[in-house]
Amino acid sequence: MPMPEPFSGNKRKVGNPVSNLVTYFSLLKSVKWQFAGALACGLIYAATSGFGLPFILDRILPKLYGPNELTPAQLFMAVAQIPLIFAFRAAGGFSNQYLVEYCGTRLLAQLRQQVFDKLQVLHLAFFAKRDSGDLLSRTMNDTDIVQKAVMKVANDLIVQPVILISALGFVTWMAFNRAGIGLILLFLLMVPACVFPIRIMARKLHQRARQMQKQMGAVTECVRENLGATREIRAFNLEARESSRFKHFLNEFLRYHLKVEKYLKAISPSIEFISSVGIALAIFYGRLAGITFLDIGPLIVALYFAYDPIKKLGVVNGEIRKGLASIERVEEILKEPVLIMDRPDAQAVTEARGHIEFVDVSFSYGDGPVLKEINCTLAENCVYALVGPSGAGKSTFASLLPRFYEPTSGRVALDGRDIRDIKISDLRRQIAFVPQDPVLFDDTIVENILVSRPDATHQEAEEAARRAFAHPFIVAFEAGYTTVVGDRGARLSGGQLQRIALARAFLKNAPILILDEATSALDSESEEVIQRALEYLVKDKTVLIIAHRFSTIHMAERILVFQNGRIVAMGSHDELLNSCDVYTQLYRKQMLP
Numbered sequence: 001m002p003m004p005e006p007f008s009g010n011k012r013k014v015g016n017p018v019s020n021l022v023t024y025f026s027l028l029k030s031v032k033w034q035f036a037g038a039l040a041c042g043l044i045y046a047a048t049s050g051f052g053l054p055f056i057l058d059r060i061l062p063k064l065y066g067p068n069e070l071t072p073a074q075l076f077m078a079v080a081q082i083p084l085i086f087a088f089r090a091a092g093g094f095s096n097q098y099l100v101e102y103c104g105t106r107l108l109a110q111l112r113q114q115v116f117d118k119l120q121v122l123h124l125a126f127f128a129k130r131d132s133g134d135l136l137s138r139t140m141n142d143t144d145i146v147q148k149a150v151m152k153v154a155n156d157l158i159v160q161p162v163i164l165i166s167a168l169g170f171v172t173w174m175a176f177n178r179a180g181i182g183l184i185l186l187f188l189l190m191v192p193a194c195v196f197p198i199r200i201m202a203r204k205l206h207q208r209a210r211q212m213q214k215q216m217g218a219v220t221e222c223v224r225e226n227l228g229a230t231r232e233i234r235a236f237n238l239e240a241r242e243s244s245r246f247k248h249f250l251n252e253f254l255r256y257h258l259k260v261e262k263y264l265k266a267i268s269p270s271i272e273f274i275s276s277v278g279i280a281l282a283i284f285y286g287r288l289a290g291i292t293f294l295d296i297g298p299l300i301v302a303l304y305f306a307y308d309p310i311k312k313l314g315v316v317n318g319e320i321r322k323g324l325a326s327i328e329r330v331e332e333i334l335k336e337p338v339l340i341m342d343r344p345d346a347q348a349v350t351e352a353r354g355h356i357e358f359v360d361v362s363f364s365y366g367d368g369p370v371l372k373e374i375n376c377t378l379a380e381n382c383v384y385a386l387v388g389p390s391g392a393g394k395s396t397f398a399s400l401l402p403r404f405y406e407p408t409s410g411r412v413a414l415d416g417r418d419i420r421d422i423k424i425s426d427l428r429r430q431i432a433f434v435p436q437d438p439v440l441f442d443d444t445i446v447e448n449i450l451v452s453r454p455d456a457t458h459q460e461a462e463e464a465a466r467r468a469f470a471h472p473f474i475v476a477f478e479a480g481y482t483t484v485v486g487d488r489g490a491r492l493s494g495g496q497l498q499r500i501a502l503a504r505a506f507l508k509n510a511p512i513l514i515l516d517e518a519t520s521a522l523d524s525e526s527e528e529v530i531q532r533a534l535e536y537l538v539k540d541k542t543v544l545i546i547a548h549r550f551s552t553i554h555m556a557e558r559i560l561v562f563q564n565g566r567i568v569a570m571g572s573h574d575e576l577l578n579s580c581d582v583y584t585q586l587y588r589k590q591m592l593p
């Protein structure tokens with residue numbers, strides 16, 4: 001799946017905070033008119049705040065209480081300006097906030113979609129290293145924080161400076177006309193004093209926010225893990241342990257959350273205090289300079305409005321820092337390189353014959369080799385059993401074929417062509433995979449069978465279910481094929497899940513079948529029907545059976561014996577029984593009482 005331009009790079013460094021956020025402004029493209037409207041309304045709000053309110057104080061009130069007598073019409077016209085200014089301010093403020101929310105919601109949806117889309121194409125090793133609860137938290141919580149930061153920056157970085165400039169314009173005008181240049185200098189002197197607390201708080205905020213979001217990931221992972229193990233928790237009496245684990249993660253999250261809020265909330269009052277000093281000094285200076293009460297009133301309001309945007313920009317800076325911690329977490333997903341993808345010249349394959357070759361294939365998950373220089377050829381329409389001690393590398397060997405992982409060195413070929421030169425979707429269409437523990441989606445049975453070939457008809461799905469001996473138990477449900485199976489197929493037994501997985505493979509009817517034999521024992525009736533179904537399923541296919549137990553081995557024409565990441569022997573059961581010690585030992589251990 002192609003990713004939009006801003007996230008295609010592999011850079012991870014956090015540079016200038018604002019420029020990091022600016023990358024995400026491109027998400028606003030789809031709502032550019034609404035966002036322009038939001039800014040325009042924000043500017044109306046800003047101008048009526050920074051200039052409007054001091055203007056009322058300076059122009060309207062003196063007229064009302066001045067020495068000149070006013071006619072009722074003049075009086076009305078004068079006071080009518082007050083609600084008029086406030087009407088603009090209210091309409092601007094409301095429309096700005098609503099439109100910003102509108103754009104933010106759209107931005108959040110796009111951002112979450114991008115993260116989700118990326119999760120669909122990332123290699124499996126990425127997930128092995130991470131908690132799914134933490135990834136869930138990044139997809140839902142961190143994107144939300146990024147969205148809030150982007151919207152705050154996008155809005156306030158334009159609106160607040162306008163308030164500042166309009167208020168400053170008024171202060172300057174007043175100062176020049178009535179109070180003298182000293183006031184401006186006074187104001188300017190106070191600005192660096194405001195920047196100081198902003199910088200300190202922002203630095204502390206960033207670190208705490210990173211820890212807070214990490215803890216949010218831990219809380220989500222704890223809930224996910226707990227809900228996935230409801231049976232075990234009751235069986236092992238783990239309820240109290242689970243509650244205290246959750247409490248611990250929650251407390252840690254709250255601890256950092258409160259720290260973040262402490263620094264965020266401290267910005268405003270600190271600047272307010274500094275601005276009160278500035279205003280006090282202005283009054284002090286004004287009194288000495290002999291400025292009248294009527295002149296100093298509007299000036300104080302204008303000064304207040306000049307400090308207010310500095311305060312808001314300080315808070316924005318804090319929000320940026322909070323957002324940056326989440327951006328780092330979201331970008332760990334967005335900027336993770338897609339290791340397994342189509343080469344530009346990848347070929348289409350409609351129907352493979354099923355001839356497979358492993359040439360000098362080695363593989364490592366990261367800590368030491370798991371497969372070592374494997375060379376073997378698997379003939380088409382032949383059934384192979386992969387046997388060997390647990391951890392010998394059988395499942396890993398089979399997962400290289402659908403490119404779940406990429407060999408560290410060497411190559412795998414299908415019908416003489418390197419599988420990296422075949423389109424991944426075409427390659428995977430040639431392979432039916434029956435996993436050890438099949439996962440069903442929380443949907444109807446028929447939809448769960450159809451996942452292997454979505455363009456098939458319901459009749460074809462039913463036919464596949466019949467061949468997998470799943471039909472009788474499916475129709476025994478009141479809703480039959482439209483029975484909803486529950487989370488991960490919770491309403492079905494282990495044997496029933498296996499049969500649905502086999503029905504998927506029958507429906508797909510791919511030339512290659514990988515069958516990871518169930519490790520947990522099935523009841524004897526399920527075991528028997530599954531064996532019968534398998535005997536049909538393996539016909540005319542290249543089949544790799546990962547035989548954890550030896551129950552399916554009689555179906556195999558050839559057996560590959562794995563030990564310590566190597567294929568140590570290959571042959572028929574009888575050949576191996578006479579010639580391969582590893583095989584003989586495994587066989588004896590499993591088959592003899």
Ligand code: ADP
Binds near residue numbers: 391
């Ligand atoms: P088998 O199927 O023969 O039991 P596997 O192929 O599952 O063996 O595992 C081979 C080795 O690779 C084992 O040591 C196992 O611990 C390791 N391994 C398997 N899957 C992963 C993974 N996702 N990440 C890291 N190591 C793994």
